[in-house]
Amino acid sequence: MTKEDQIRQECWDKALHSLGTSYIFSLKASNFKMRIRLISVLGVIAPLLLGATAAAYGLDSKLTTLALSVTAPIAIFQIVFSGISLNYKWDDQFAYALESQTDNRIISEHFQHLGKYSASDINELEKQFEIWKAKDNARAVQDDKIKFTDKENRKGMRYALWIRQKECATCKTIPTSMTPTQCMTCGNF
Numbered sequence: 656m657t658k659e660d661q662i663r664q665e666c667w668d669k670a671l672h673s674l675g676t677s678y679i680f681s682l683k684a685s686n687f688k689m690r691i692r693l694i695s696v697l698g699v700i701a702p703l704l705l706g707a708t709a710a711a712y713g714l715d716s717k718l719t720t721l722a723l724s725v726t727a728p729i730a731i732f733q734i735v736f737s738g739i740s741l742n743y744k745w746d747d748q749f750a751y752a753l754e755s756q757t758d759n760r761i762i763s764e765h766f767q768h769l770g771k772y773s774a775s776d777i778n779e780l781e782k783q784f785e786i787w788k789a790k791d792n793a794r795a796v797q798d799d800k801i802k803f804t805d806k807e808n809r810k811g812m813r814y815a816l817w818i819r820q821k822e823c824a825t826c827k828t829i830p831t832s833m834t835p836t837q838c839m840t841c842g843n844f
Contacts, residue, residue: 677756
């Protein structure tokens with residue numbers, strides 16, 4: 656294998672890894688987004704229900720008392736959920752997941768480009784490879800702070816293999832969907 660072929664192979668490997676990482680961070684971002692939206696909705700619904708009922712029927716109305724008994728548990732749940740969100744910094748984690756998703760997607764696309772298209776010469780290919788390898792390493796150092804489960808790793812691998820239409824090194828199949836298999840590299844999630 657020539658040096659150019661070795662670099663191109665490493666580009667494809669890194670493109671696959673970065674794409675899988677991007678996918679897992681996109682799932683994490685979606686999860687945090689849903690949680691944050693739930694907190695926001697609950698924070699608006701309870702006061703609106705209670706305020707609208709009190710305004711429409713008066714403070715001494717049985718309907719206002721009923722509205723208070725319905726909205727109080729919602730408000731308590733929202734306050735507790737908000738406290739958990741603040742304690743675990745869901746806003747920061749959401750922002751980080753979006754940032755990493757985007758960076759890893761860009762890195763993947765650049766490695767794919769290097770793996771697919773010829774540079775004008777081997778020196779230019781090596782130079783571009785080293786630049787993107789350094790960016791990938793810097794991103795990986797940051798991303799290592801967020802640990803993925805084995806299932807997340809397998810799901811990310813399956814996604815990358817499926818999108819890039821590459822064969823899994825373990826089960827020797829090219830995924831045709833995100834439906835999990837029993838493979839311990841690209842399935843079993």
